[in-house]
Amino acid sequence: MYCLIGAEVAIFAIFVVAYVFYIGKSLSGPTPKDVLHAPILFTICLLSSSLTIQLAERELVRGKTNAFVSWWLLTIALGGAFLFGTALEWRHLIFDERLTISTNLFGTTYYSLVGLHASHVTLGLVALTIVALFGLLGHVRKEHAERVAVLSLYWHFVDAVWVVVFTVVYVVGV
Amino acid sequence: MSTDAIIWPQLQTESRPITERLHEWVTTVDHKRLGVLYVLYAMFFLIVAGIEATIIRIQLIRPHNDFVSPQVFNRLFTMHGTTMIFFVIMPVLFGFANYLVPLMIGARDMAFPRLNAFSFWMTAFGGLLLYFSYVGASGLYGAGNAPDVGWFAYAPLTSKTFSIGNSTDYWTLSLLVSGVGSIGTAINLIATILCMRCPGMTLGRMPLLAWLNLTMGALVILAVSPLTAAQIMLLIDRHLGGHFFDTQAGGSAVIWMHFFWVFGHPEVYVLVIPAFAFASEIIPVFSRKAIFGYAAMVAATVSIAFVSMSVWAHHMFTVGMSSGANIFFVLSTMAIAVPTGIKIFNWLATIWGGKLRLQTPMLFCIAFLFQFLIAGLTGVTLGAAPFNWQLGNSYYVVAHFHYVIVGGILFTLFGAFYYWFPKVSGRMYNETLGQVHFWLFLIGFHLTFDFMHVPGILGMPRRIYTYEPGRGWDIWNLIVTIGVFFQAAGILVFVFNLVWSFFRGKVAGSDPWDAWTLEWSATSPPPVYNYAVIPTVRSRRPLWDIKHPEDPDWRYE
Numbered sequence: 001m002y003c004l005i006g007a008e009v010a011i012f013a014i015f016v017v018a019y020v021f022y023i024g025k026s027l028s029g030p031t032p033k034d035v036l037h038a039p040i041l042f043t044i045c046l047l048s049s050s051l052t053i054q055l056a057e058r059e060l061v062r063g064k065t066n067a068f069v070s071w072w073l074l075t076i077a078l079g080g081a082f083l084f085g086t087a088l089e090w091r092h093l094i095f096d097e098r099l100t101i102s103t104n105l106f107g108t109t110y111y112s113l114v115g116l117h118a119s120h121v122t123l124g125l126v127a128l129t130i131v132a133l134f135g136l137l138g139h140v141r142k143e144h145a146e147r148v149a150v151l152s153l154y155w156h157f158v159d160a161v162w163v164v165v166f167t168v169v170y171v172v173g174v
Numbered sequence: 175m176s177t178d179a180i181i182w183p184q185l186q187t188e189s190r191p192i193t194e195r196l197h198e199w200v201t202t203v204d205h206k207r208l209g210v211l212y213v214l215y216a217m218f219f220l221i222v223a224g225i226e227a228t229i230i231r232i233q234l235i236r237p238h239n240d241f242v243s244p245q246v247f248n249r250l251f252t253m254h255g256t257t258m259i260f261f262v263i264m265p266v267l268f269g270f271a272n273y274l275v276p277l278m279i280g281a282r283d284m285a286f287p288r289l290n291a292f293s294f295w296m297t298a299f300g301g302l303l304l305y306f307s308y309v310g311a312s313g314l315y316g317a318g319n320a321p322d323v324g325w326f327a328y329a330p331l332t333s334k335t336f337s338i339g340n341s342t343d344y345w346t347l348s349l350l351v352s353g354v355g356s357i358g359t360a361i362n363l364i365a366t367i368l369c370m371r372c373p374g375m376t377l378g379r380m381p382l383l384a385w386l387n388l389t390m391g392a393l394v395i396l397a398v399s400p401l402t403a404a405q406i407m408l409l410i411d412r413h414l415g416g417h418f419f420d421t422q423a424g425g426s427a428v429i430w431m432h433f434f435w436v437f438g439h440p441e442v443y444v445l446v447i448p449a450f451a452f453a454s455e456i457i458p459v460f461s462r463k464a465i466f467g468y469a470a471m472v473a474a475t476v477s478i479a480f481v482s483m484s485v486w487a488h489h490m491f492t493v494g495m496s497s498g499a500n501i502f503f504v505l506s507t508m509a510i511a512v513p514t515g516i517k518i519f520n521w522l523a524t525i526w527g528g529k530l531r532l533q534t535p536m537l538f539c540i541a542f543l544f545q546f547l548i549a550g551l552t553g554v555t556l557g558a559a560p561f562n563w564q565l566g567n568s569y570y571v572v573a574h575f576h577y578v579i580v581g582g583i584l585f586t587l588f589g590a591f592y593y594w595f596p597k598v599s600g601r602m603y604n605e606t607l608g609q610v611h612f613w614l615f616l617i618g619f620h621l622t623f624d625f626m627h628v629p630g631i632l633g634m635p636r637r638i639y640t641y642e643p644g645r646g647w648d649i650w651n652l653i654v655t656i657g658v659f660f661q662a663a664g665i666l667v668f669v670f671n672l673v674w675s676f677f678r679g680k681v682a683g684s685d686p687w688d689a690w691t692l693e694w695s696a697t698s699p700p701p702v703y704n705y706a707v708i709p710t711v712r713s714r715r716p717l718w719d720i721k722h723p724e725d726p727d728w729r730y731e
Contacts, residue, residue, distance in 0.1 A: 003361040003395055010399030011406075014433055018407065018418060027424045102415025105424045112410055112418075 001150045005157045008120075012161055015116055016168055019109040023173050026104040035097040038170040042085030043162065046121075049078035050159045053152045063142040069135040075155070076132060079125050086118050110169065117165050120158050127151055203287035204702055205272050208294050210598065212269025215298055216262050217669075222305075223257035224665060226250045228658055231622075235655040237643040247639035248322035253304070255325030256345065259441065260352055261301040263583060267448040268297070268359050270590060271387045273598065275363060277693035277700060278381045280372025280709045285365035293358035300352025307344035321345035324637065326434050327408075329419035329427040334412055343412060346405045353402045360394035363387055372692075374711040379731070381691045381714070382465060385472050386451035389479045390444055396483060397440035404433035428493060435486035442578065443482040447475060449583040450517060452590040453539050457521050459593075459689045460536035461528030464715060464727070467520040474513035474520075481510045491559045492566035500559045507557035514550055518543065534608030538589030541616055545581030552577060552627070570630025576623050588615070588668065595672065596686045600698040601679030607671040611664045618660025625653045690715035 023032075056071030090111075093099045101111040131151060134140050140148065199207060230250050233241045242250065272290065276283055284290045307320045321341045323331045332342050367388045371380065408430075410416035417423035419430045458465045465471065487495060487503045495503075521543055530536065552574040555561050565571065588611070595603050629647040641647055685694040695717055696704055713719055713727035 003364050003391075004357075007357050007361070007395045007399040010396055011403040014400045014403035014436075015407075018429065018433075021426070021429060022418075022424070025424045101410065102417070105417045108410065108416035108418055108425075112407065112416065116406075 001153050005154070008157065008161075012116065012164070015109075015113045016164060019113045019168055020172070022105045022109050026106045028104050030097050030099050030103075030106070032106055032110070032169070032174045035093060035099060036170060036174055037089075038166070039085050039089055042082045043166055045078045045085070046082040046159055046162055049075045049082070050156050052078060053155050057145065057149060057152050060140070060142065060145045060148055065135065065138070065140060065142075068140065069132065072128065072132050072135055076125060076128050079121060079128065079155075083118060083121055083125070086114065086121075113165060114169065117158070117161055120161070124155050124158050128155070201291075203283075203291045205276050205284045205287065205290060206598075206700060206702075206704075208290050209269045209271075209273030211294055212265045212272060212297070215294075215301070216266035216269060219257050219261040219265075219301060221665075221669075223254050223262055224662065226254040226257070228662060230254065231655040231658045233639060234641075234651050236652065237641050237648055239640055242639075244639040245319075245322065248324075248637075249320040251637055252321045252324055252345075256304060256321070256349070257301070258579070259325065259445070260349060261297070261304065263445050263579070263587075264352075264356060265297055265301075266587060267390070267445065268293075268356070270452070270594070271363055271390070271448060272359070274594065274693060275366060275384055275387055276370065277696060277704055278691050279367065279370060279375055279384055280692050280705060280711065281366065281370035282704050282708075284362050285370055286362050289358050289362050293355040293362065296355030296358065297352045300348045300350075300355065303344060303351060304348035307341050307348075311339055311341040311344050326431075326438060328434075329425075329430040330421060332408060332412070332430075333420060343409070346408050346412075350402060350405045350409075353398045353405070356394050356398045357402075360391040360398075363391040364395075367391075372708050372711060378469075379711060379714050382454040382468065382471055383448075383451040383691075386447050386454065386475050389475050390447045390451075393440050393444045393447070393479050393482070397437050397444060400433055401437035401441075404430065404437070407433075428490075431490050431493060432487070435489045438489060439486040440479075440482045442575075443478060445583055446578065447478070449542075449586040450475065452586040452593070453521060453542055455691065456535045456539050456586075456589050456593050457524050459687050460531045460533065460539070461525045462531070463524055463528040464690075465520070466523035466526075467516075468714065470516055471520055474516040477513045478510060481506060481513070485510060485557075488557050488559075488562070491562040504557060504559050508554065511550060511554055511557075518547060518550075533592075534603075534605060534612055535589040535593035537609065537612045538585045538592070541612075542582060542585040542589070545577060545585060545619070549574065549577035549582055565630060567636055568630040569634045569636055570627050572636050573623050573626035573630055576626070580619060581623065585615075585619075588612075591668075591672070593687070594693075595675070596682030597693060597696075597698050597700070599676050599679070600682055601675050602682045602686060603675040603679060604671050607667055607674075611667040611671065614660050614667060615664035618657045618662075618664055621657025621660060622654050623657075625650050625657070629654075685717070688721075690717045692716055695720075 052071050053075045056068050056075060059065075059067035059071060099107050099110075101107050128151070131140060131148065199211065202208060202211075229242060230247065233239055233247060272284065275281075304321075311319055311321075319339065319341050321327075321344060323337060323342055323345070327342070327345065330336060367380070367384050377385075407416070407418040411418050411420060417425040419425050419427055421427055454465060454471060485503060485506045487499060488507045491500060491503070521539075525540075532540075552570070556565065556571065556574055592603055592608055595601075629650045632646050632650075634641065634645075634647050641651075682698050684696065684698050686698075687694070692709060692711070693700070695709065709716065711719075713731050715727050719726040719728060
């Protein structure tokens, strides 16, 4: 998983470089300053889901499977809230601000970078949901803690990437 | 350590129907079978891309030749380059790594056998996707055509405006798909080498081949991922109307070059480091000496990997960069010659004073040493920015990188084929035919690629489909093309030798070379489980310790 994360880091690095390189190079509007509002609430959701998945993992190591499932479901809810936030933001950008991926360079780089991250969140949520289903059916037990830890490592990575993406898009870029 | 195979009840393996055996190969997760599949797959594409190269050279044999049209010529050099890099050399190296690494570190399989199978089939379908473009990539008028944008596919050639139809998409997707396979294999190799070593095999006792493949795996992860990212951007540009490489909307064509070469240059080392690995295994065995400077070899490899991440823009001197960038990339390019030089001296010191056995694998490795040295020297000349401004994008560059890839990588690969053929097939190859192959290929190689430097210096640009007579290029192009036929003859002898020996060769036994690494303690071919009892090692040459209990290596290490 560390190797996979290494590969993913390289992919994100290229997209981040492209985003930073093209800041302010758009030939036409809208610009990030006009349309972007930092999604602070949903960011808090995503980042706190790292904490809840950690708590879930700890409960599993202790063998408390019910507590594990509860924390795990909360993680999924927080991740889902974040995706919902992204959806709201995109809806606003597309329908109110008329910014799509082909509008200008900002649109291209913004939707690719945030979209790449959102697709990782989606993938993570699918994996988390599968584990949750197994957990609800009572198939996730103490001895699976190591495998669950691998998945939660991926989730932490997705969260950590959001810190970078947030910084680049909503702090540096505007 | 036990080298005995477990005797299973007689299963009548020979009489089963062919469909059943085929099914077994298709669904296999055994690292040895996947290794063989990788190699066979790469051999097939080697022939295909070799034929493409031959057509290119026939077209250039004399001025104003019209053997193929300019459009076909563009497709040929694109397909030749892409196929050779992504669907010949990478798979063949992955195949060898797959086959040898678990055997050499005393493991029963790779860390993730199913990921392994997945990676192979991704690579395989990537190659099929690329060649399907010949029938599937219909342009505006419904005529199929293959990618024709060159193997590095510079923007804006790849934009919708200049690349109508889907040929470029086939190129993009096939590299994307096979890239996923490559990353999977790299993850698998790293996990295998770090977690599956047999008792006693510390990192410092690993065969160099395992060390070098570990480095290669790390490089694949760091190099192929940026390519994947760049291909995603290209797809966004072509299909969602993005502007990453669209200069009309403020995008940059140069950033594609950066992204491509961030992949492209480490890729060279992805290809050459396993070639170094073969040389590092073959040269000691055929010099009857332990490798000279093991620790220095490992350190040099790892530093090559590090430095190779920071030299990419030496492919872009002619594009025009700031003088600061030029100086940085000149110096980093020069710096990479240092660890490479260390390796060459170590191989020479291994040969020095050894009892040389000049059999086919060793012949190829000796030729590799000379040729790789020359390739490195022309590389250093090209790494100097002013020289590069003069010769960039000329046939000098083509000669240089073919010297690396053919003279360096392909020669050690042939050596590796002959060296491990007895292990994989259980039969010896024919030594006479092997040497015929060596000499034919050596002569052909030098005819082609030595003389290819000359028209480059005389100003012949690469990727032109024909040229005017009277520029002093004619005779050189003729010689270059003649060399190709020697090489093709050599390849035919090689393929014939392997096929014939597979059925009719002498039975090899488990250790025909009197070698020292673990794979030679398994039977030939090794059983599915590799080792009945997982071996325990105490030194870098475990088989030497067994053969010479009076003077084992572990006393000195």
